[in-house]
Amino acid sequence: MKPVMNISKAPSPSAGPPQAGLDPLGGSVGVLNGRRAPLITVDHVNKNFGAAHVLRDVCTHFNAGEVTVIVGASGSGKSTLLRTLNRLEKHDSGRIVVDGIEVCDDLKELDALRSEVGMVFQQFNLFPHLTVLENVTLAPRRVRKTPKPQAEQQAMELLERVGLQAHAHKHPFALSGGQQQRVAIARALAMAPRVMLFDEPTSALDPEMVKEVLDVMKQLATSGMTMIVVTHEMGFAREVSDRVLFIDQGRVAQDAPPEEFFGAQRNERIRSFLGQLSA
Amino acid sequence: MSILPLRLHSPWPATWSRQQRSSATMAAAALVLLLFLWGMAIPLSAAPEPIGNNAQLFAEGTRMTVLLTAVAGVAGVVLGVLAALGKTSKLPPLRWIASAYIWVMRGTPLLVQVLFVYFALPVLIPALQLSDFASACVALSLNVGAYNAEAIRAGLLAVPKGQIEAARSLGLSPGYTFIDVTFPQAFKISLPPLVNNLVALLKDSSLAYAIGVVELTNIGNRIQAATFQPLPILLTSACIYLLLTTVLTQISNAVERRFDVEGRVA
Numbered sequence: 001m002k003p004v005m006n007i008s009k010a011p012s013p014s015a016g017p018p019q020a021g022l023d024p025l026g027g028s029v030g031v032l033n034g035r036r037a038p039l040i041t042v043d044h045v046n047k048n049f050g051a052a053h054v055l056r057d058v059c060t061h062f063n064a065g066e067v068t069v070i071v072g073a074s075g076s077g078k079s080t081l082l083r084t085l086n087r088l089e090k091h092d093s094g095r096i097v098v099d100g101i102e103v104c105d106d107l108k109e110l111d112a113l114r115s116e117v118g119m120v121f122q123q124f125n126l127f128p129h130l131t132v133l134e135n136v137t138l139a140p141r142r143v144r145k146t147p148k149p150q151a152e153q154q155a156m157e158l159l160e161r162v163g164l165q166a167h168a169h170k171h172p173f174a175l176s177g178g179q180q181q182r183v184a185i186a187r188a189l190a191m192a193p194r195v196m197l198f199d200e201p202t203s204a205l206d207p208e209m210v211k212e213v214l215d216v217m218k219q220l221a222t223s224g225m226t227m228i229v230v231t232h233e234m235g236f237a238r239e240v241s242d243r244v245l246f247i248d249q250g251r252v253a254q255d256a257p258p259e260e261f262f263g264a265q266r267n268e269r270i271r272s273f274l275g276q277l278s279a
Numbered sequence: 280m281s282i283l284p285l286r287l288h289s290p291w292p293a294t295w296s297r298q299q300r301s302s303a304t305m306a307a308a309a310l311v312l313l314l315f316l317w318g319m320a321i322p323l324s325a326a327p328e329p330i331g332n333n334a335q336l337f338a339e340g341t342r343m344t345v346l347l348t349a350v351a352g353v354a355g356v357v358l359g360v361l362a363a364l365g366k367t368s369k370l371p372p373l374r375w376i377a378s379a380y381i382w383v384m385r386g387t388p389l390l391v392q393v394l395f396v397y398f399a400l401p402v403l404i405p406a407l408q409l410s411d412f413a414s415a416c417v418a419l420s421l422n423v424g425a426y427n428a429e430a431i432r433a434g435l436l437a438v439p440k441g442q443i444e445a446a447r448s449l450g451l452s453p454g455y456t457f458i459d460v461t462f463p464q465a466f467k468i469s470l471p472p473l474v475n476n477l478v479a480l481l482k483d484s485s486l487a488y489a490i491g492v493v494e495l496t497n498i499g500n501r502i503q504a505a506t507f508q509p510l511p512i513l514l515t516s517a518c519i520y521l522l523l524t525t526v527l528t529q530i531s532n533a534v535e536r537r538f539d540v541e542g543r544v545a
Contacts, residue, residue, distance in 0.1 A: 088444050107453070115450025125445035129463050129540060138459055139449035171540045184445075191449060 039064040039195060039226055040085060045094035047080055047250075054080045055091065056250040062195070067227045069237040069258075072247035073273060078230045081247065082197050085228070086117045099194050115143050118188030122200040124180040126172040126187070132159065133168040136187045143191065151190075158186040162216050178209030182216050195226040202233055234277055238262050246270050297536060304533035312526045316342050323515075329506040330515050333498075340498030341519055347412075347484040347494060348523075351419035352477050358420060359427025359473075360462075366432055377428065384425035390486050393418040397490040415487035423480045430472035434465030467538040474531040478524050495519060 038061035047055035054077040062068055072078040083089040084096060087103050087110055096103040101113045127135050136155035140146040146154070159165045162182040164175075172180050181201055188196060198217065202210040214236050221227055221240045231237065237244055237258055244261040246254040254267055265271045291300050319341060323334035330337070365377030384392070397414035400407045409417065438461050446456040485496035499516040503509050536544055 086448055088448060111450050111452055114448055117448070119445075119448040121441060121445060123441050125439075125441040127442065127445070127460055127464075129467065129538070139451055142455045142459065143450045143452075173541045187449070 038062060039099055041097045043095040045091045045096060047091050054250050058252055060252055062228055064226050065224050066242045067221045067240055068243045068245060069241040070230045070245045070247060076247045077250040078247040079199055082199050082228060082230050085197060086114050086119060115191050116194045118191060118193035118196040120184050120188055120198045120201050122203050124184045126180055126184055128172050131169050131171055132183050135183060136190045140190050155190055158189050162186045176209060177205045178212045181213045185216055198229040200230050301533045301537040305530055308526050308529040316345060329502055329508050330511055333502050336498050340495040343494040344484050347415055347487055348481045350416045351423055351480055354420035355423035355427050358424025359431050362424060362428035363431035363435055367435055381425045381428055384422050389422050389483055390489060392422055393486050393489055411490045411492045414490055415492050419480060419484060423476050426476045427473055430469045434469030437468045438464045470535050478527060481524055482520060
């Protein structure tokens with residue numbers, strides 16, 4: 001089965017036989033279970049950087065198939081919250097459970113968790129010494145032990161999806177920022193993750209490249225992927241998200257659907273935040 | 280960059296890729312080195328006395344110098360990687376061991392180290408009575424390893440943190456993260472100082488002379504003692520060293536070019 005299919009709700013005639021853990025329609029089991037158990041639970045999580053208390057008793061959850069946008073002022077702790085979900089930051093207290101796996105220090109569990117959680121960074125972080133194709137195939141080959149021809153075929157399908165199949169044999173330095181970020185998305189998708197984390201994916205891009213990345217993300221959202229996106233792109237939040245989390249001084253200050261969040265906002269702090277963005 | 284004679288006319292077919300050119304240079308330089316080691320006595324024997332009649336000895340000495348450099352060079356890179364890993368480790372004991380090793384090997388003269396391994400080590404531990412060649416290899420490896428460690432550590436530290444985060448977030452284990460992501464990038468950064476150390480090692484191998492290893496400098500000295508003609512003999516030795524370091528530099532330039540996917544090496 002192609003990794004593309006794992007994240008697509010639509011049945012495809014070209015899909016192979018369903019694998020264990022995937023329902024015949026191609027959606028992941030989590031989508032079905034989503035109403036019962038959230039995919040990610042964050043329970044009373046605290047995090048300090050020295051004296052700075054960046055996350056204060058954060059409690060929330062993320063359902064399968066849902067697109068959540070996390071917004072907030074710079075330094076509010078939104079990126080830190082995202083990074084605790086796959087242990088790029090350690091939380092000091094509280095519990096985080098992702099797809100039944102508790103986020104902890106056990107290396108085996110951590111590697112298992114991380115291969116289910118895709119991450120896209122602000123600075124792309126492509127491996128500069130590898131070609132685009134090698135960037136995308138590295139993790140499936142090493143972690144999933146996918147044979148090289150199969151991994152390359154899957155990678156080419158993903159690169160086609162993000163519109164970069166023609167660049168497969170180039171090195172990252174030869175690509176524009178927007179193209180690099182799309183490769184980074186394809187690289188994360190190659191592990192067929194249950195959830196994708198985006199840490200300000202368009203903040204390092206020139207304005208004309210923001211759209212091509214957002215378009216790929218929209219397409220991904222339509223396919224049913226569970227997404228958690230830290231961003232300042234309010235248009236994306238309004239249009240694509242199912243839910244907006246506003247983080248203020250390490251707390252979830254508001255958790256609302258986008259219509260409500262961008263509509264008659266009653267919270268003074270959020271009104272002024274949104275006002276500054278549109279100014 | 281090609282070997283000197285090739286550079287006079289346009290060196291490469293236009294269709295050759297960077298990697299093909301790099302491979303061709305490495306192969307050509309390695310071939311030149313082997314031919315030189317194997318056949319150098321032939322042109323040397325045509326030289327007037329005292330070089331011509333001692334051509335075989337010069338050839339033997341050169342082979343020994345190259346052998347010392349090759350053995351200590353490879354062992355030195357391995358030691359350097361291990362010590363660099365130790366020094367960047369999260370475990371304090373590993374850091375201490377690596378730091379102490381680098382501290383001692385960089386802080387004492389190589390000549391003392393060579394003499395120590397050959398003469399003093401057997402006094403401490405009788406089982407470690409090594410031959411002159413083995414002693415020189417051990418001392419040179421340990422010495423160049425300490426310098427390599429700092430070069431490689433600088434490379435490791437220069438790899439951006441985001442690279443490791445990206446690799447780990449894909450589910451790659453710490454081992455694969457090192458093999459596939461950190462080390463190749465660190466090695467590329469470390470390459471120029473590593474080559475520096477290797478060239479220094481080639482010349483420092485002359486200190487093996489002190490414990491009687493029959494390498495190039497030792498040969499030169501012996502012939503000089505018999506003929507009392509320092510000028511031609513030392514000139515010959517120096518020229519051979521220069522030729523060896525030139526070939527070495529060509530090979531390492533080609534290696535550097537191979538890693539240079541961005542085309543930044545002029």
